[in-house]
Amino acid sequence: MQGFYCSSQEEFDGLCHRLNRITVGDSKPVPLIEVHSQRPAHFPPAQPYMPSLAAASAMAGKYLQALVDLLK
Numbered sequence: 166m167q168g169f170y171c172s173s174q175e176e177f178d179g180l181c182h183r184l185n186r187i188t189v190g191d192s193k194p195v196p197l198i199e200v201h202s203q204r205p206a207h208f209p210p211a212q213p214y215m216p217s218l219a220a221a222s223a224m225a226g227k228y229l230q231a232l233v234d235l236l237k
Contacts, residue, residue: 183236 171177181200188194204211 180236187235 169180171180184198184200185196187197189197
Protein backbone atom coordinates (compact mmCIF):
# COMPACT_ATOMS: atom_id res chain seq x y z
CA MET A 166 0.00 0.00 0.00
CA GLN A 167 1.37 3.38 -0.96
CA GLY A 168 0.83 6.58 0.93
CA PHE A 169 1.62 10.26 0.77
CA TYR A 170 2.59 12.66 3.52
CA CYS A 171 1.63 16.30 3.27
CA SER A 172 2.83 18.73 5.91
CA SER A 173 0.08 21.27 5.29
CA GLN A 174 -3.43 21.61 3.89
CA GLU A 175 -1.94 23.54 0.98
CA GLU A 176 0.39 20.65 0.10
CA PHE A 177 -2.51 18.19 0.38
CA ASP A 178 -4.72 20.30 -1.89
CA GLY A 179 -1.90 20.54 -4.45
CA LEU A 180 -1.33 16.79 -4.35
CA CYS A 181 -5.06 16.13 -4.89
CA HIS A 182 -5.06 18.55 -7.82
CA ARG A 183 -2.04 16.86 -9.45
CA LEU A 184 -3.43 13.34 -8.86
CA ASN A 185 -6.75 14.27 -10.45
CA ARG A 186 -4.95 15.47 -13.62
CA ILE A 187 -3.44 12.00 -14.30
CA THR A 188 -5.62 10.36 -16.96
CA VAL A 189 -5.69 7.18 -19.03
CA GLY A 190 -7.15 6.63 -22.46
CA ASP A 191 -6.68 8.48 -25.72
CA SER A 192 -10.11 9.16 -27.18
CA LYS A 193 -11.96 9.97 -23.93
CA PRO A 194 -9.45 10.33 -21.07
CA VAL A 195 -10.65 9.30 -17.62
CA PRO A 196 -8.94 9.92 -14.27
CA LEU A 197 -6.47 7.23 -13.23
CA ILE A 198 -6.92 8.23 -9.58
CA GLU A 199 -9.91 9.81 -7.87
CA VAL A 200 -9.62 11.59 -4.54
CA HIS A 201 -12.76 11.52 -2.38
CA SER A 202 -13.42 13.13 0.98
CA GLN A 203 -15.63 10.16 1.92
CA ARG A 204 -15.87 6.53 0.83
CA PRO A 205 -18.39 6.38 -2.06
CA ALA A 206 -21.63 4.63 -1.08
CA HIS A 207 -21.39 2.16 -3.98
CA PHE A 208 -17.95 0.89 -2.87
CA PRO A 209 -17.89 -2.48 -1.08
CA PRO A 210 -16.79 -2.55 2.59
CA ALA A 211 -13.06 -1.90 3.05
CA GLN A 212 -10.92 -4.96 3.71
CA PRO A 213 -7.55 -4.27 5.39
CA TYR A 214 -4.62 -5.44 3.28
CA MET A 215 -1.45 -6.39 5.10
CA PRO A 216 1.20 -7.67 2.66
CA SER A 217 4.40 -9.15 3.92
CA LEU A 218 7.23 -6.66 4.34
CA ALA A 219 9.14 -8.26 1.45
CA ALA A 220 6.12 -8.07 -0.86
CA ALA A 221 5.39 -4.48 0.15
CA SER A 222 9.03 -3.48 -0.49
CA ALA A 223 9.00 -5.13 -3.90
CA MET A 224 5.78 -3.37 -4.90
CA ALA A 225 7.03 -0.03 -3.63
CA GLY A 226 10.29 -0.29 -5.49
CA LYS A 227 8.53 -1.20 -8.71
CA TYR A 228 5.86 1.49 -8.77
CA LEU A 229 6.86 4.42 -6.56
CA GLN A 230 9.34 6.00 -8.96
CA ALA A 231 6.87 5.85 -11.84
CA LEU A 232 4.24 7.58 -9.72
CA VAL A 233 6.69 10.24 -8.55
CA ASP A 234 7.65 10.91 -12.18
CA LEU A 235 3.97 11.36 -13.10
CA LEU A 236 3.47 13.90 -10.32
CA LYS A 237 6.33 16.16 -11.39
